Amino acid sequence: xxxxxxIAKLKQVVEDLLQxxxxxGADAAEAGVSTQTGLSATVRLGETETIxxxxxxxxxxxxxxxxxKGSANTTDLRPExxxxxVAAACRIARHTSEDPAAGLxxxxxxxxxxxxxxxxxxxxxxxxxxxxxxxxxxxxxxGLDPRISNSEGATLYTQESSFIYGNSHGxxxxxxxxxxxxxxxxxxxxxxEMQRDYWYDSGRLPAELADPxxxxxxxxxxxxxxxxxxxxxxxECPVLFRADVAPSLMRSLFGAIRGHAVYRKxxxxxxxxxxxxxxxxxxxxxxxxxxxxxxSAPFDNEGVATGYRDLVKNGVLQGYLLDSYAARKLGLxxxxxxxxxxxxxxxxxxxxxxxxxxxxxxxxxxxELMGQGTNPVTGDYSRGAAGFWVENGEIQYPIDEITxxxxxxxxxRKLVAVGTDNDIPGxxxxxxxxxxSMTVGGD
Amino acid sequence: MSQSTAIAxxxxxxxxxxxxxxxxxxxxxxxSRQVDAADIYFQYGRLESWVxxxxxxxxxxxxxxxxxGLRAISGEKTGFAYTDSLELSRLxxxxxxxxxxxxAGQHGARAIAGPAAAPALYAPINPLDSLREAxxxxxxxxxxxxxxxxxxxxxxxxxxxxAAHDIILVMDNSxxxxxxxxxxxxxxVQVIVGHQDKREQGSSGGGAxxxxxxxxxxxRAKGYAREAVRQALINLDAVAAxxxxxxxxxxxxxxxxxxxxxxxxxxxxxxxxxxTSAFSGxxxxxxxxxxxxxxxxxxxxxxRGSLTIDDExxxxxxxxxxxxxxxxxxxxxxxxxxxxxxxxxxxxxxxxYAHLPMxxxxxxxxxxxxxxxxxxxxxxxxxxxxxNFGGGQVDITSGKFVFSANEAYMIENGKVTxxxxxxxxxxxGPEAMNRISMVGDDLALDAGVGTxxxxxxxxxxxxxxxTLKIDQLTVGGxxx
Numbered sequence: 001x002x003x004x005x006x007i008a009k010l011k012q013v014v015e016d017l018l019q020x021x022x023x024x025g026a027d028a029a030e031a032g033v034s035t036q037t038g039l040s041a042t043v044r045l046g047e048t049e050t051i052x053x054x055x056x057x058x059x060x061x062x063x064x065x066x067x068x069k070g071s072a073n074t075t076d077l078r079p080e081x082x083x084x085x086v087a088a089a090c091r092i093a094r095h096t097s098e099d100p101a102a103g104l105x106x107x108x109x110x111x112x113x114x115x116x117x118x119x120x121x122x123x124x125x126x127x128x129x130x131x132x133x134x135x136x137x138x139x140x141x142x143g144l145d146p147r148i149s150n151s152e153g154a155t156l157y158t159q160e161s162s163f164i165y166g167n168s169h170g171x172x173x174x175x176x177x178x179x180x181x182x183x184x185x186x187x188x189x190x191x192x193e194m195q196r197d198y199w200y201d202s203g204r205l206p207a208e209l210a211d212p213x214x215x216x217x218x219x220x221x222x223x224x225x226x227x228x229x230x231x232x233x234x235x236e237c238p239v240l241f242r243a244d245v246a247p248s249l250m251r252s253l254f255g256a257i258r259g260h261a262v263y264r265k266x267x268x269x270x271x272x273x274x275x276x277x278x279x280x281x282x283x284x285x286x287x288x289x290x291x292x293x294x295x296s297a298p299f300d301n302e303g304v305a306t307g308y309r310d311l312v313k314n315g316v317l318q319g320y321l322l323d324s325y326a327a328r329k330l331g332l333x334x335x336x337x338x339x340x341x342x343x344x345x346x347x348x349x350x351x352x353x354x355x356x357x358x359x360x361x362x363x364x365x366x367x368e369l370m371g372q373g374t375n376p377v378t379g380d381y382s383r384g385a386a387g388f389w390v391e392n393g394e395i396q397y398p399i400d401e402i403t404x405x406x407x408x409x410x411x412x413r414k415l416v417a418v419g420t421d422n423d424i425p426g427x428x429x430x431x432x433x434x435x436x437s438m439t440v441g442g443d
Numbered sequence: 444m445s446q447s448t449a450i451a452x453x454x455x456x457x458x459x460x461x462x463x464x465x466x467x468x469x470x471x472x473x474x475s476r477q478v479d480a481a482d483i484y485f486q487y488g489r490l491e492s493w494v495x496x497x498x499x500x501x502x503x504x505x506x507x508x509x510x511x512g513l514r515a516i517s518g519e520k521t522g523f524a525y526t527d528s529l530e531l532s533r534l535x536x537x538x539x540x541x542x543x544x545x546x547a548g549q550h551g552a553r554a555i556a557g558p559a560a561a562p563a564l565y566a567p568i569n570p571l572d573s574l575r576e577a578x579x580x581x582x583x584x585x586x587x588x589x590x591x592x593x594x595x596x597x598x599x600x601x602x603x604x605x606a607a608h609d610i611i612l613v614m615d616n617s618x619x620x621x622x623x624x625x626x627x628x629x630x631x632v633q634v635i636v637g638h639q640d641k642r643e644q645g646s647s648g649g650g651a652x653x654x655x656x657x658x659x660x661x662x663r664a665k666g667y668a669r670e671a672v673r674q675a676l677i678n679l680d681a682v683a684a685x686x687x688x689x690x691x692x693x694x695x696x697x698x699x700x701x702x703x704x705x706x707x708x709x710x711x712x713x714x715x716x717x718x719t720s721a722f723s724g725x726x727x728x729x730x731x732x733x734x735x736x737x738x739x740x741x742x743x744x745x746x747r748g749s750l751t752i753d754d755e756x757x758x759x760x761x762x763x764x765x766x767x768x769x770x771x772x773x774x775x776x777x778x779x780x781x782x783x784x785x786x787x788x789x790x791x792x793x794x795x796y797a798h799l800p801m802x803x804x805x806x807x808x809x810x811x812x813x814x815x816x817x818x819x820x821x822x823x824x825x826x827x828x829x830x831n832f833g834g835g836q837v838d839i840t841s842g843k844f845v846f847s848a849n850e851a852y853m854i855e856n857g858k859v860t861x862x863x864x865x866x867x868x869x870x871x872g873p874e875a876m877n878r879i880s881m882v883g884d885d886l887a888l889d890a891g892v893g894t895x896x897x898x899x900x901x902x903x904x905x906x907x908x909x910t911l912k913i914d915q916l917t918v919g920g921x922x923x
Contacts, residue, residue, distance in 0.1 A: 044519075044717075053524040053540045056797060074507035075797075076527045081507055088491075088505035095576045097499035127543060150718055187719050187840055196719065196840035226841075231917075234687035264496075264599050266635050266644060370836045371845035373867035373919065377635065377644045382684075382919040384836070384845030384869040401843055403867050403919025405686060439921040441686035441869075 003120065003176045006162045010035065010174060014166040017061055017082065022168070024090045026063035028104050030167035030302065033059045033077070038159030041130035043138050045151055048131045054159065063089045069102045070094075101328035104302065109334060110171040111305035115298045118291045119177035123158045123206040130156045133182065133212050140216030141186045147227065148220050150187035152196065157181050158206075171303040179294075180206050184219040190227045197223040201425045204292045222367075225388075229400035232389060232442035238363035239404055239438045240356055242387070243421045245369050247428040252408055253284070254341045255376055257317065259326025268379030268409050269317065277317045278412050281349055284312035288342035295427035301338035309335065311344070345429030346418055353421040356434050358393035364440055365390055366404060379408035403441035411435050445560070447567040447751075451622035455485040455612045459529035466614050469531070472538040473515050473616075476545040480516040480616050480777060482755060483538075485529065486796040487610040491571045495583040495602040498591075512796040513537045516778055517545035525797045560621075561758030564744045564751045565652040567624035570606040573654030579604060582655070582664050586632050589668035596679070597672055598642070599635040604628075606655055613756045621756030627651075627747065627903060629892070630658050632667040636675040645675030649890035650747050650903075674831065674850055677862045684851060684863035684920025690823050691868065691916045692854065694830035695816070696887035699906035702737055702807050703895065704835035704844040705872040706730070710739075710764050710772075711802040711897075712779035712790070714839050721842030721872055722770060730770045731876030734812050734911075737765040739774055741789055741805030747891040748806035748905030750789070755800055759789035764807075768877075774802045794900035804895060808907030812882025816910040819881045821857040827918055828852045828859050829868070842872040867919040875913055883910030 010033045021029035038054040059082065060073040070093030072085035138154035157180070164174030183200035199219040201210040209215075241249060253269075261267040269277065278284075288306035290296050299305055302324055310318050322330070323338035351359060370384035386400035419431030444452075456462065466483065473481040488508035494501050510527035511534060522544030524537040574582070583602045590600045609625040631648030647670035651657050658664040693701060706722070714720035722730060731737070741750050741759025750759045755777050763771045775783070776791030779802055792803035820828060828851065835846030849865040888907035895904040 048520060048544070050521045050523065050799070051544045052799070053537075054797070055524075055526065057527055069502060071502065071504040072506070073504070074509075076507050076509040078528065081509065085505065085507060091576075092491075092503035092505060095500065095580060096503050097501065099497075099499060099501055102501075152717070152719060194719075194721065194840050196838065264601075264635060265637070265642060266599065270642075370838070370843070370869070371847050371867050372834045372836075373845070373847040373865065375644070375849075375865055377642050378864075380864055382847070382865065382867040382921075384843070384867050384919070386843070400841065401869055401871060401917060403686065403869055403917060405866065405919045405921045407921075439686045439919075441917050441919045443688050443917065 003162065006035065007164065007174060007176060010162055010164040011172055014164050014172055017086065018166060018168055020083070020086045021061065021063045024086060025065065026090060027066060028064040028168040029061060030104055031059070031061040032163065032165040034161055034163040036159055036161040038157060039125065039127065039130055040155060040157040041127055041134050042153045042155040043131055043134040044153030046135060046139065049153055051127045059085065061086060061089050063093050064103055065093045067098045067100055067102045068093045068096045069099065070096060101325050104167050104169060105304045105324035105334055107169040109304045110169055111173060111299035111303060114173045114175070115289060117289060117293070117296045117298060119175060119204050119296060121178050121205040122160050123180055125158060137182055137184045137212035137216040140213035141184050141220040144217055144220040145224055147188045147190055147224060148186050149189035152185040154182065154184035154216065165303055167303055173299055173303065178204055180209055182209055182212055182215055184216045186219055186223050188223040188227055193227060195223055195226040197226060202294065204294065226386065226398050226400070229386065229398040231401050232399045232440060234442050235440050236437050237440055238360045239435045240360055240363065240365045241433040241435070242365055242367045243419060243424045243430060243432045245366055246430045246433045247426060248369055249433055250344055250346065250428050250430055252374055253412070254321060254344065256408070257320045259320050259322040259330065259337065261376060262320050263326055263329040266377050268377065272317050273319055275317060276315050278312055278315040278415055280315040282312055282315045282415060283347040284344065285310050286341045286344045290343050293343045293427065295342040297342055300336040304334050304336040304338065306336040306342060343427055343429070348420045348422065348431045349417045351417050351419055353419050353432055356417055356419050356432055357390055357395065359417060360390055360434055361393050362391050364399065365395065381406050381408050381411065404438050405441065406438040411438065445563070447563060447624040448622045450567050450624050451610050451612045454487045454610050461529060461531065465531050467618060469534045469538050470614060470616065470618065472535055473513060473542050476542050478515045478517045478542060478545045482514050482616065483614045484512045484754065484796050485612040486510060488607070488795065489571055490605065490607040492603060492605040493579060493583060495587055498587060500580050500583065508795055510796040513541045514799065515542040515545055519782060520544045521799065523799050561751050564742060564749050565626060568626050568654055569608045570626040570628050570654050571608055573606070573656060579655060582658055586664045586668040589665040590632060590634050590672050593669055593672040594636065594676060596636040596638050596676065597634055598637045601633040603631045611754065613754065615756055621752050623752050626653060628653060628655050628657055630664060630667060632671045634671045634675050636672065636679055638679055641679055643675045643678040645671040645673065645678065647671040647674065648892050651891045652745050652747065652749060677850060678864065681862040681864045683922040684866035685918055685922050686920045687918065688915050689918050690826035691913045691918065692819055692823060692826060692828045693908065693911055695883065695885045695910050696907060697889040698829060698832055699808055699889065699908035700832050700835050700846050702809055702908060703804060703906050704837040704846055705870065705875050706737060706765065707804050707807045708837050709839045709842065709872055710774055712773045712775040712783060713802050715773050716779045716783050720839045726770050726772065728770055729768050730873045731765050731768040732879045733768040734882045735765055735768050735876060735879055736810040737807065738763050738810065739790065739804055739807045743806055746806055746888070746905050747893065747903045750805060753789045753791045754793045755791035757787045757789045757791060759805055762788045774804065776800050776802045792902050794902060798900050801897065803897065803902050804904050806888065806905035806907065808886065808888060809882065809909065811884045811886040811909045814881045814883050816883045816885050819883055819910050819912050820854055820859060822881060822912065823854045824856060826854045828854050837872065843869065844872055845869045863920065869917045869919065875916060878914040879911055880914050881912040885909045
């Protein structure tokens with residue numbers, strides 16, 4: 001089936017669903033349908049280990065009886081499963097409570113012109129070709145150094161998806177998209193010590209993926225760099241979150257300004273809109289309409305048109321991330337944020353990674369974070385970490401089995417610099433973050 | 444035929460119009476090249492969830508997860524395909540795709556029949572129907588009221604209630620069919636408390652492979668509400684936790700997440716076959732202090748982590764992983780057991796038909812020791828007493844693991860003193876296990892709340908332990 005036919009077929013499914021919901025008495029409804037097919041090939045120690053043919057369908061429907069709401073979803077798209085799902089959603093809506101904030105997003109916010117964001121670039125490839133690319137990647141990792149003693153393998157994954165969303169405002173929109181990724185994880189051994197690390201790349205276009213051998217070499221280099229790690233004495237010192245772990249700090253920010261956390265008063269950034277939460281040089285934005293972007297989308301999960309938005313300007317928080325529900329709870333307007341931030345980014349303060357090391361002079365570079373030790377209500381932050389010790393502006397030796405702790409509100413205020421090293425894969429655009437001071441726990 | 448087998452056959456074969464002869468055709472196609480093993484996994488899953496917030500029933504949702512996964516294994520190679528349609532033609536297509544991993548050649552071997560059926564560890568019920576809608580909502584409202592009545596500082600209460608019903612049928616390459624009907628229920632109460640300009644959260648819940656009436660028994664639902672409020676209020680008064688190496692006493696029950704992270708994952712067969720675990724090749728060696736005996740036991744009736752059979756049809760077991768500190772064995776699925784030349788241990792689990800099985804934990808816990816918990820606390824001059832935890836994580840290759848305390852107290856001169864804020868604890872698995880110097884006589888299992896993630900797949904698990912003392916562990920607080 002061609003992509004156009006597939007999209008037309010899914011549109012029909014959504015329209016049928018909405019009609020069925022109305023037939024069963026719903027005043028309003030919204031539905032999303034997606035299909036995805038993919039191929040995953042893993043090569044380990046030079047041999048093809050796993051070939052997976054993926055094929056996932058998903059359908060979700062929400063019905064409203066006045067301000068009462070019910071939802072259902074299914075991975076099974078046969079007509080009987082769809083009927084069961086609509087009936088289940090309607091049954092649930094008879095039991096949920098009247099909630100004045102519940103309902104579709106406002107009709108005048110629907111994305112009437114759905115922009116083509118150039119997200120569909122399929123990779124025609126069979127299992128053998130996929131294995132060859134994964135093998136090239138793993139070979140480069142294993143060949144880099146004799147201390148690379150073992151491997152968890154390299155995986156090439158390519159997928160095509162089609163997605164349609166519609167609601168009873170008459171909005172129906174959707175688009176096809178692709179995603180390709182290549183990852184490699186290897187083990188290095190020296191004496192009794194074993195370390196593992198990985199690297200990957202991902203993108204909408206096959207041609208945008210880094211060279212397989214380059215990904216493999218980087219995986220091996222990252223792994224080798226961890227060998228002979230030491231613990232560090234407990235201290236207060238500057239901490240540089242390298243670019244590949246910095247996105248987790250951005251996600252902590254985004255979690256803290258999510259509308260649902262705000263109306264529940266369960267965020268450390270409550271009532272901070274218009275307040276200085278970062279130093280005045282900090283600019284953070286989202287850019288959902290970026291062509292070929294990894295999190296690009298012309299409309300949010302409620303059909304609301306997306307667009308570029310400043311989240312933090314000159315260090316001042318500009319607003320929350322609101323879907324229509326949180327917006328109504330707070331007496332505000334939706335910010336097209338149903339489904340989260342799309343292509344978030346923080347502007348660099350201009351220093352390269354090496355310049356950040358020199359600016360830090362003495363402290364810790366964090367290259368791995370472990371665990372979930374973040375309290376979203378208080379901002380208290382305590383994570384396991386590994387990385388490097390820096391003295392005289394230069395990396396001295398690897399460190400592991402340490403903790404880094406502080407409070408996110410303070411950490412944001414103590415952000416000294418963001419590097420120009422924003423060459424990491426994924427949808428968040430950030431370089432390394434230098435935080436003036438944190439508590440490092442060690443031996 | 445057991446009741447569970449009858450339910451599974453009717454739901455997954457009769458209803459879609461399949462019979463055993465057709466399944467054999469699909470299996471023949473899977474086996475038509477040189478494959479060592481193959482299976483077809485059918486799943487019918489239904490899940491219902493409700494959320495109460497702001498004192499009203501805000502959301503409810505119903506989910507269907509249904510399909511078949513087909514797998515062909517040749518040596519260390521696995522071919523896998525799945526379909527959400529149980530039509531014969533789609534199953535045959537998926538079989539063709541899955542077997543392409545294997546070399547063309549002679550017909551794959553067919554194994555002989557496996558073990559006899561295992562005794563059921565839970566009733567083949569549908570928990571979605573185990574209470575009427577009004578009763579489900581009433582249960583949630585009562586928990587909400589209990590939390591709000593517990594203290595005037597309670598500002599927000601979120602109650603969730605989930606019931607899941609999974610029916611599975613596995614055909615292995617001997618042609619044998621294994622079935623299981625798996626109920627699973629879960630309830631949780633989360634509260635936000637505030638006093639002046641300070642706010643904190645607390646959360647408590649439980650679950651089991653039972654009917655929703657589980658939450659009506661022993662005052663459980665209201666107990667979760669009181670416990671969530673208690674935790675939140677304690678954290679409201681907490682001061683900064685210390686940073687650095689300290690003796691740490693862990694409370695009984697859910698702090699057993701220590702064992703899940705520090706040793707459990709590292710003892711899963713796949714990592715050990717590949718030699719990527721810090722425990723690889725160490726069977727027979729001392730990997731923990733002699734006070735430690737750790738088991739993975741999927742046979743506890745009705746528990747969240749228990750399984751009558753695993754997702755490959757192997758009856759779950761009570762497997763000793765570490766006995767008096769000595770590593771005894773790994774947790775295995777069929778493929779890794781075969782490649783390592785050992786027997787499967789009933790740990791072959793998968794999130795759904797759309798995922799490949801791999802060795803996973805069930806209920807992992809440490810057997811009790813001889814000390815009274817009070818004696819253990821009294822033995823510490825200056826240390827941390829951690830009684831409740833969030834999640835954890837482990838790097839199985841280096842052995843480094845973390846787990847995050849969310850209710851902890853200082854111990855000073857053998858006495859529990861003031862509460863401290865949540866902090867992450869980090870250590871090295873074998874090292875930390877060797878530093879366990881006292882084990883209590885108060886073994887407890889968690890309340891039925893655990894979910895374990897591995898390679899993107901989530902499965903329900905349990906943990907447990909008695910009170911125990913680790914002589915030195917790095918605590919990630921902010922106070923020097």
